[in-house]
Amino acid sequence: PDPVLPSTADLARRLDLLAVPGQDRKPVYEGLAAATEDPAAREALVRCHQRLFADGPGTPTAPLAWPDAPAGLGEAGRYFYVHLLVLALPAALERQRVLGIPDDVVTATFADLGAKLRSYRLAHGTGGFDRQRWMVRHFRGTLHRLGRLQFERGILDAEGCGGDAEAAGGPAHGDPVLQVHIPEDGPLSRAGCDASFAAAGPFHDRHFPETRFRHATCSSWLLDRQWADHLPESSNILAFQRRFQPFGARHVGDDDVLEFVFHVPPGRADLDRLPQKTTLHRAAVGHLRAGGHWRMTHGWTSVPGRGTGRGA
Numbered sequence: 001p002d003p004v005l006p007s008t009a010d011l012a013r014r015l016d017l018l019a020v021p022g023q024d025r026k027p028v029y030e031g032l033a034a035a036t037e038d039p040a041a042r043e044a045l046v047r048c049h050q051r052l053f054a055d056g057p058g059t060p061t062a063p064l065a066w067p068d069a070p071a072g073l074g075e076a077g078r079y080f081y082v083h084l085l086v087l088a089l090p091a092a093l094e095r096q097r098v099l100g101i102p103d104d105v106v107t108a109t110f111a112d113l114g115a116k117l118r119s120y121r122l123a124h125g126t127g128g129f130d131r132q133r134w135m136v137r138h139f140r141g142t143l144h145r146l147g148r149l150q151f152e153r154g155i156l157d158a159e160g161c162g163g164d165a166e167a168a169g170g171p172a173h174g175d176p177v178l179q180v181h182i183p184e185d186g187p188l189s190r191a192g193c194d195a196s197f198a199a200a201g202p203f204h205d206r207h208f209p210e211t212r213f214r215h216a217t218c219s220s221w222l223l224d225r226q227w228a229d230h231l232p233e234s235s236n237i238l239a240f241q242r243r244f245q246p247f248g249a250r251h252v253g254d255d256d257v258l259e260f261v262f263h264v265p266p267g268r269a270d271l272d273r274l275p276q277k278t279t280l281h282r283a284a285v286g287h288l289r290a291g292g293h294w295r296m297t298h299g300w301t302s303v304p305g306r307g308t309g310r311g312a
Contacts, residue, residue, distance in 0.1 A: 001049070003042055004036065017089070018086070018113040019113065021121075024079075024117050024127050027079055028079055031075060031076050034076065035076065035083050045087060048084050053088070053095075053140070063136060064133060064136050066081070066132045066133055069081075078120075078126075078129065088139055093106065096141060101141075108147075109138055109143065109144050109145045112138060112150075112183065115183065116135070117129055122263035123264065124265065137152055142154075144203070146199045146200060146203055147195045147196040148193055148195070148196045149181065149193060150181040151181075151200050151216070152178065152181060153179075153211070155174055155176060155177065156177045156217065157173070158248070159173070162249025164248070165247040165248075170247060170300040171215040171217065175214075176212075177213065177217045178215070178216040179216070193239075193240060197303070200213075200303055201303045201304055201305050214303060215300050215302060217244075217298065217299065218244055218299050218300075219298045219299075220256075220296065221253040221260070221296055221297070222240060226292070227241070227283065235279075237280070243301050244301045245299060247299065249298070250295040250296065250297050251295065251296045252294070253294045253295055254288060254293055255269075256294070257294045261280060271285050
């Protein structure tokens with residue numbers, strides 16, 4: 001649809017649901033007003049809106065290769081995709097309604113936009129947003145937050161993972177899987193993760209009964225078994241990774257660790273200037289200083305009550 005600037009009250013409600021931080025609200029509002037008046041920006045917003053909702057509600061599809069806006073656009077470019085998502089929110093919420101998703105899950109899911117705005121400011125020292133390819137999942141209805149963890153409906157790509165886990169009782173190439181993602185907003189407690197995994201099966205049975213998910217997968221630096229050499233046995237990270245059996249390739253993930261632990265953009269880390277306040281800080285930097293590399297690791301587990309293998 002042709003983008004229309006929401007009323008002040010409606011815009012405030014949308015920004016609340018998206019958990020947009022206070023310091024980002026004024027530039028979002030002013031930039032949105034300017035974008036809806038500029039013909040080129042309006043056309044770009046319409047085209048992106050069409051691409052965003054080109055599939056059916058809740059249907060997993062290939063991610064959109066949306067580029068970052070050109071640096072020359074300044075603040076208008078840094079917030080362009082926030083403007084798009086604010087305008088697209090009513091259509092996204094209608095998808096959630098059609099799927100029957102409870103309000104509390106919708107609220108927790110869409111608050112991730114605000115989290116990404118906070119991460120951008122920590123990394124760059126200014127307002128902006130560069131996780132447009134990530135947020136497609138939320139707006140298309142293929143990812144939901146259930147307590148501490150996010151679950152995304154997908155298909156195992158054995159080629160992309162460097163192998164499957166079928167021989168060990170895990171998922172084979174092409175099997176439906178729940179891809180587990182870990183928001184950055186608190187401790188990765190055992191109880192919180194237990195509750196999330198326990199909710200995953202019943203939630204997807206209720207709202208997506210056409211597919212039965214027997215396995216969950218996770219691809220993360222958190223699953224790198226090298227953390228056991230640096231963290232105490234009681235670590236929440238070690239407890240989390242023990243839920244999964246590793247499989248596939250292990251690619252270098254140094255940039256991912258530095259970005260998510262220290263909010264440092266890829267290629268800009270100065271190890272000597274990074275904070276060393278926590279055990280995780282010291283472990284992350286110490287391993288790199290010793291010449292090691294952190295690894296992105298794939299893991300699988302059985303969804304509780306489904307199949308065999310190491311459950312959650």
